[in-house]
Amino acid sequence: MSTEKDLGTFISDPENLSEGSFYKNSDSVNSDGNPEEExxxxxxxxxxxxxxxxxxxxxxxxxxxxxLYFLSFxxxxxxxxxxxxGLAQDLNLTGNQYNIALTVFFVPYVVFEVAANYCIKFVKPHIWLSALIVSFGAISIGMGFVxxxxxxxxxxxxxxxxxxxxxxSIFYLLSTYYSKAESQRRFSAFFSCTALAGAASGAIAYKIHDLDGTHGLASWQWIFxxxxxxxxGCAFILFFTIADFPEESRFLNDNERTFLKKKLEILNGTKSAYEIKNSLKDVGKCFKDILIWLPALAYFGLIIPSYGYAFFAATIINQMGYTAVSANQHSVYPWLAAFVLINITAFLSDRFKRRLxxxxxxxxxxxxxxxxxLGATEDPHVRYAGCFLTASGLYTxxxxxxCWAALNNGSHIRKSVGTAWQIGFGNIGGIIATFIFLAxxxxxxxxxxxxCIAAVCFSMLCTTAYFxxxxxxxxxxxxxNYKIEFEQMEEREQINAGDRNPKFVYLY
Incomplete structure (x- = not known):
């Protein structure tokens, strides 16, 4: 069998895995001892x-x-x-124009995800991300004047x-600092800022209502x-604090960088492949792998109800009988409940080393x-209680x-493409979410x-298939057979394939 076998074909079907092979390991990766002891x-x-x-x-x-993500969300x-x-009334929005305004966000968001993660290997993350933060902050200000x-x-x-x-990019970077067993509580601590941002959005809006009419601007304009x-303002702080990849980290010394890299090679069973300059062909090969697609489909199923909730919870609460101001206030509490459950679950998941x-x-x-x-149409208290469970469940x-998928991708190229595609493809669900809650x-x-209920069920099926x-x-x-043929592959292809290394153990 040729050692030039196309890796994309090799990894696309689990039935083919015993027909390929992969990678001349470093001594640390090859060791057969207990990884933690090593x-x-x-x-x-x-x-x-x-x-x-x-x-x-x-x-x-x-x-x-x-x-960073708190500001973004x-x-x-x-x-x-x-x-x-009053945004819709002041801008004379009719029909589904509000929904269209929500939808157009997701078109470039989905299209540019993979390209952005590819670029971050060529522009230092602290420069790339802080420039983006300034940009979307300025555009948000501009929304106040449309x-x-x-x-x-x-x-x-x-x-x-x-x-x-x-x-x-944040998930990509986080996955290069932590091993599988260390990752979930850090990932969830970061992701829980989504819940805090949702809570803060309602709380800020509640307070901003008092500015209505100040300097001739409506309260909705002051929000933006x-x-x-x-x-x-925060973008300038983040320019000096955002972490780059471990190999070029500004807060680690040379000895710490070397140790961290070797540590993750031992615990993960693969080299990081940071030094490899990947091509678009390498990116394309990743898309032939079922392990890139199943997590993306699972995330897609959760995005539909998640954005549906984020965009329409305040409106639903408002239509339970609360005033607009009170609805913004009451929208805060389900987000806070979600924040607590996200972090408790993450701690337990790392503690027991289980994800499913x-x-x-x-x-x-x-x-x-x-x-x-859905069911308690005549009881606003039950519907409001449902908001707590919905936000907590989805955002946990x-x-x-x-995190499960990101840490199960073993090389830089697979982490880059895998996280970007999971989130990019998944956010197609955001487009669906904007058109299923119609006036x-x-x-x-x-x-x-x-x-939304059907979408969560679909996500559970995809998650089970991934498991x-x-x-x-x-x-x-x-x-x-797998190990023998693994050894026959060219070193560069072995390293890029990452988690297909026999010594890499998938976490589930």
């Missing part, structure tokens, strides 16, 4: 205190990313709060372009202006919540699935809520 010996030999180093990484890596969903304060539907659509489209890189200004049970639990919780909102399940269906929104696929691959990679 890492401890490595730390002693290099004079590294692992706990101190981990605290240092947690301090320098996670908080800036939390702030805040500027993305504040349009729902602005709508309650006077018609066309201006609103243009701003939403530009925000979609500038935000395309934020979410997948104030939140956009905060974003631009917790993802399924969160998904079931979301289904129960959506069913309560999403980081579990994204004519208020206040029950039966078609939208029914679609069985990687479990089977874990067994298949231990066969002699």
């Amino acid at each position: 890492v401890e010996k490595l730390a002693q030999s290099m004079g590294v205190n692992q706990r101190s180093l981990m605290r240092k990484i947690d301090l320098w890596v996670v908080p800036p990313f939390c702030l 805040l500027d993305r969903v504040n349009i729902s709060n602005a709508k309650l304060y 006077t018609n539907f066309g201006g609103l659509v243009a701003c939403r489209f530009l925000i979609g372009i500038t935000e395309a890189s934020t979410f997948p 202006i104030i939140e956009g200004t905060i974003t631009c 049970p917790f993802a399924m639990f969160a998904s079931v919780l979301a289904i129960i919540g959506l069913a309560m909102i 399940a999403m980081p579990l699935i994204v 004519k269906d208020a206040p029950v929104y039966k078609p939208g809520l029914s679609t 069985f696929t990687i479990r089977r691959l874990n067994h298949l990679k231990q066969t002699e």
Whole structure:
């Protein structure tokens, strides 16, 4: 068999895995000892205190990313709060124009995800991401001065372009600092900022109502202006604090960078492949792999109800009998409940080194919540309780699935493409979400809520399929045929294939 066998074909079908092979490992990767013991010996030999180093990484890596995505999500969903304060009326929006304004954000957001993650290897992350933050903050300010539907659509489209890189790039970068067993609580701490941003959006909107008419501007305009200004200001702070890849990290010394890289090679069973300059052909090969597609489909199923909730929760609460101001206030509390559950579940998931049970639990919780909102049409208290379960379940399940997939991708190119495609393709669900909650269906929104329940069920099916696929691959990679043919592949292809290394164990 030729050692030039196309890796994309090789990895696209689990049945073909015993016909390929892969990679001349470094000594650390090849070792057959206990990985944790090897890492401890490595730390002693290099004079590294692992706990101190981990605290240092947690301090320098996670908080800036939390702030970055908090700002990103805040500027993305504040349009729902602005709508309650008269945006649609002042801009003379008719029919489904509000829904269209929501939709145009997702078109460039989906299209540019993979390209953005590809570019971040060529432009240092702290430069790339802080420039994007300034951009979408400025555009958000501009939304406060639009006077018609066309201006609103243009701003939403530009925000979609500038935000395309934020979410997948953060997951990509985080996955290069932590091992599989360390990752979930860090990923979820970052992702829980989505819940905080949702809560803050409602709380800020609640307070901003008092500015209505100040300097001739309506309260909905002040929402965009104030939140956009905060974003631009924070961008300058983030320029100095956003972490680059570990190999070029500014807060680690040479010894710490070397240790971290070797540690992750030992624990993951693969080289990082950071030094390899990947081509578009390498990117294309990734798309032939079922492990790139199943997590993307699972995330897609969760995005539909998640954005449906983010964009329309305040409106639903408003139609339960609350005033617009009170609806913004009451929209805060389900987000806070979600923040708590996200982090508790993440801690337990890392503690037990399991992903599937917790993802399924969160998904079931979301289904129960959506069913309560759908079914209790005459009881606003039950519908409001359903909002707590819906937000908590959805926003807990999403980081579990994204982190699970990101850490199961073993090389830089697979992490880059995998995270970008999962989030990019998944956000097609955002387009669907904007058109299933139509004004004519208020206040029950039966078609939208029914679609959301079906979407979560679809996500659970894809998540289950992913679980069985990687479990089977874990067994298949231990066969002699797989190991022998693995060794025959060219080194560059072996490294790029990452998690297909026999020593890489998929977490599930």
